[in-house]
Amino acid sequence: KALREEGIKSILVNPNVATIQTSRRIADKVYLEPLTVPTLIDILKMERPDGIMLGFGGQTALNLGVKLYRTGIFDELDIKVLGTPVKGIEITEDRGLFKNRMLEIGVSVPPSKPVYSVGEALAAAEEIGYPVIVRVAYTLGGGGSGVAYTPEELRRIVMTALPQSIGHQVLIEKYLKHWKEIEYEVMRDRKNNCITICALENFDPLGIHTGDSIVVAPTQTLTNREYQILRSAAIKVVRGVWVIGECNIQFGLDPRSEDYVAIEVNARLSRSSALASKATGYPLAYISAKLALGYTLPELLNKVTGVTTACFEPALDYVVVKIPRWDFDKFEGPIDRTLGSQMKSVGEVMSIARSFEEAFQKAARMLDIGLEGIVCNDLDIPLNVVEEELRNPTDRRFYLLPLAMRYGLSIEKIYSMTGIDPWFLYKIKSMIEMEDKLRSMDPQDPTLPEVLKEAKRIGFSDRQIAKCLGLTEDEVRRLRLRYNIRPRAKIVDTMAAEWESQTNYCYMTYGDTEDDVKVKEGKKIIVLGAGCIRIGSSVEFDYCTMHTAWSLKEEGIDEVIVINNNPETVSTDFDMTDKLYFEELSLERVLDIWEYESADAVIVSVGGQTPNTLAKPLAERGVKILGTDAKYIDMAEDRRKFSSLLEKLNIPQPEWIYASSVDAVKSFAKSVGYPILIRPSYVLSGAAMRVVFNDSDVEEYLRLATKVSREHPVVVSKFIYNAKELEVDGVS
The missing domain is CATH 3.30.1490.20 (ATP-grasp fold, A domain)
Known part of the structure; x- marks a missing residue:
């Protein structure tokens, strides 16, 4: 998109046929070929491009770019590397070079030592002191890394890690247990202009890969001084490694002081970049591509406001929560569910609301794993198992926290076991208190309307409330509508309403009293997306969702509205459809949006199993389903029928x-x-x-x-x- 606007033809190499990226509508030419050095050299010799972009295809593209550079093919064919130069990439990926460069520019790093053999690793660990964390150069998702408390554990990890590194190198680093992990997404142009796009606070402390950690934006527990210290350090790092475009920087912050360390830098677009882009509404990939072409930040326009330049830092008047999706239950036998420095999640969801509690509960439901929210889950797990999973985190830890509190564990005790900031734990405690209040109430209680308002403000769904009050979900819906308790439709505008938004990037919340989303006249169709990536549901449904939206526009539909909650997909780019609701794919929320927008119909058949499951209940409540009739969908899905x-x-x-x-x-x-x-x-x-x-x-x-x-x-x-x-x- 960014290249086409400049009249530049793009050539994409990607063998993934399921992604919208390889649709002929996106790039000018697509090679569905293996991503290997020999194949890419053949393509480069055939196409003779003027430039190459390495920062948009994740770790795979970055590694291939470095390998291609070392063959000399770029010099031979006079191909310019656009964006961050290769020397900057090498510094951020090579653990030894990264450590030395950080020390040169005055940014603290943990005590560490790069090593090339098991013997060197054991010697380094003795010098640094256990526990240590092993980090591998040039890998994706923390591949091969791990925390070692003993020489035996270290030997096992390093023997596995060394073969995974391009340079057969790993870093032995002091493990800073229970330090906070904070990420900054930073942009820099060729004239050294820098802005921070988003600061992301990890709910979990250092030691859990950011891809496996719950993440909150904006930061909730940092003081302004801590925020500014890390922001200044982030800008110093980006300038110090010559990034052009977008960069993700991970810091460790001591919760007992203002000491901090730089953990690593991703000089490319990453999963965190996609999250930051969707969380703020700032089009990171688009702006990064423009910067790679030579533009500066003040020269580019913020497409969301249509008024400010891309050099304005986004401001958030809402809270975003990301929760990863794991699929351990797909596998039989004993499965290691513990989380650490190697990423194990397969996807993620993102929710937007006006309070942390509301966003957290929405995100838990978006995972589509049977959770009612953070509370009201009727878990039957013994105390000893709960305590073990608090000490040694698993994918279940976040929804075991309320159970731990019900078993009588104090906030202080849970903090000492998990390293999760007490601020978050007290928010969970408030949800438990609301659950108890609802369970003790009579539906005829005159104070119920006010209690319902507060319950909705902190993220309770109609199903959760129904469970507590002994009613059905439909009865709760009718009850709150009678009391005029409705969610408000709000807009993500990147500037906290300082300027009017020019896009329709929307969410719904009970944390406000006014609607910002303009409802237009005309024929309107809602398309339900697939939700988070999981085993069995991936980017193929993103392809289907977008082609459906485009086809509807070609057929003269006035407004196509997409509902989805996956920050990793093109279908949740704010400018791909007429209107995007970053929301739950639940009966309650789809009905809320359908009623608010006065939509004509809903399409459920292009987003996989999650929206398909909603066909029958939506139809039973008067929603018109386009495509296969809901009763026939039910006939195909219901095994007995x-x-x-x-x-x-x-x-x-x-x-x-x-x-x-x-x-x-x-x-x-x-x-x-x-x-x-x-x-x-x-x-x-x-x-x-x-x-x-x-x-x-x-x-x-x-x-x-x-x-x-x-x-x-x-x-x-x-x-x-x-x-x-x-x-x-x-x-x-």
């Missing part, structure tokens, strides 16, 4: 029964013979689907299937060995 349809149409299928009880399933298995296949309804990529070989496994697998498919039937069928699987795609 689908199997009954096949019988009615005389289409052969394996013998099957509805799993009404464990005994019925065992009796069925006895009659048809093991193995059998347990098949829950309305699930993504075979979640909880299991092949069962004996009676002893039936109960466990049925429990798992009914857990992921609580409101829909589970079917059991005879499993057929050695059968070929064929798929047919049809259009009607």
